[in-house]
Amino acid sequence: MAGNKIFGTVLIVGGGLIGSSLARACKAAKVSDTVIMTDSDAGVRARLQDLAICDEVAGSALEAAGKADLIILAVPPGAMGEAVSGFAQNLRPATLVSDVGSVKASIGAKITSLLPEGVDFIGGHPIAGTEQSGPDAGFADLFKNRWCILTPDDEMSPPAQNLKRFWQALGSEVAFMDSEQHDLVLATTSHLPHLIAYALVGTAMDMETVTQGEVVKYSAAGFRDFTRIAASSPIMWRDIFLENREAVLEVLGRYIEDLTALKKSIRWGDGEALLSEFTKTRNIRTQIVDAGQDSAAPNFGRDGQIETK
């Protein structure tokens, strides 16, 4: 499907990891005649200009919005409203607005309320990323063979089908989902894992009896994987937890209950309960490997070897 033009002009608002990857992917897949980028930070705009990953870097979204057939918001969830307010007055009725945020329900409602009559909004969320941030961290293949969730009101509408073809052209597998269900699923598979990783790293840093040097030295024993997750953009994650508060609090509440039950089993020396809990969780790993979401190969590549001196 690569090389099929789907939108005349695509405007990407936000030049971070996702926005800059999106620009690179759009150019590589030739899904539009023109890719315009912008960012509220002048330093990022200058860097985008230097990187030359798009056809034009606009001084503001307002300035470029009138030319766009598709606008994709790639800013932190908490900055979406301000970004839309900045350009809404300059939109043509046929423009489709979408985003790449990790939270859909609250943000979708906010954006829709700010758009003029006749401008469609469809929420989007590519399940892709690394722990790195900024325009230099992006790359064209980021979305290849990754899921992209879209949350249109009407899956069969022309804008929804166009947006689906757009993401497919970038190499993604597209799934339609209800906004609320998206937020609950992602609270489980992404938001809670990030929160508990942040908490673990925080706990380790606050130990008085274990030095930070010891934590760093012996991190390969399990801790290390959490530090990678906990190195993701702090602003984005703050926004995600604030915007997806209800769903996160629900799964977090359940999680703390489960953890407290394990704590009780350890305190009571209940080996049978521990064994049964640890055995049941093995099964889901097999399913993830079977679904191609990870490799069955052991943790070779990232096994934390000490650098040879």
Added chain:
Amino acid sequence: MAGNKIFGTVLIVGGGLIGSSLARACKAAKVSDTVIMTDSDAGVRARLQDLAICDEVAGSALEAAGKADLIILAVPPGAMGEAVSGFAQNLRPATLVSDVGSVKASIGAKITSLLPEGVDFIGGHPIAGTEQSGPDAGFADLFKNRWCILTPDDEMSPPAQNLKRFWQALGSEVAFMDSEQHDLVLATTSHLPHLIAYALVGTAMDMETVTQGEVVKYSAAGFRDFTRIAASSPIMWRDIFLENREAVLEVLGRYIEDLTALKKSIRWGDGEALLSEFTKTRNIRTQIVDAGQDSAAPNFGRDGQIETK
């Protein structure tokens, strides 16, 4: 240092991931004339025979113990006592007994109490492993450029120095540490991370509003890394939590407090507190990358791409 014989005969009790890797590493580094293995499971013994990774597979530890200069216990922490009882009567006074367990204080006390006068015990813990188990999962390079912690009473004693040279010959970097400090450090860097990963996978499996299919499909968003950790040997981990109860309960208690504080920040919509917490944890990642314990490259290799159909 490879090729330097350090012990005449090494007996490895337990043919799992660590034991079978140890046999392969001993042969590759030529640290002993003879490597004998044994396992309480007849099926594992037969498999070890077929794999031909050692010079001899003994029917029991009792049978081989009298010939050994170094005995390394590579069985789950809860099986250490029974293993030692099984061969203690057949030991020569000069024999050195060691282990590879993830808990040191309680196990060391138990093993020492079972050994006859004149037989030295020095606890050992190579910080190495994968989430896989069994004799086929082992490989000779598992300990290369990895830390191995030894917990002798006297670091300068000949047995401690010999054991240090042994692990160095297998490619490890050796650190001496007090048993209690080891248990607290590992509770932080390894035991707690595993417990919270097991709990997270359990929580996700019990959600009624999110299907297991959805969890598997969108696991690349963060969840996937936890399933790998939670796929480790259930018996070994049950034993670790039972044997290192005090230290684990201490760090787990602190962790639940920290998580509860984050929960409160989310409930109150306290973005400032969340941002400050998420920012401070970024720093430790840099230290781990600088220490060579992980790569700075983003999560490319394991980025959970959907299998191409």
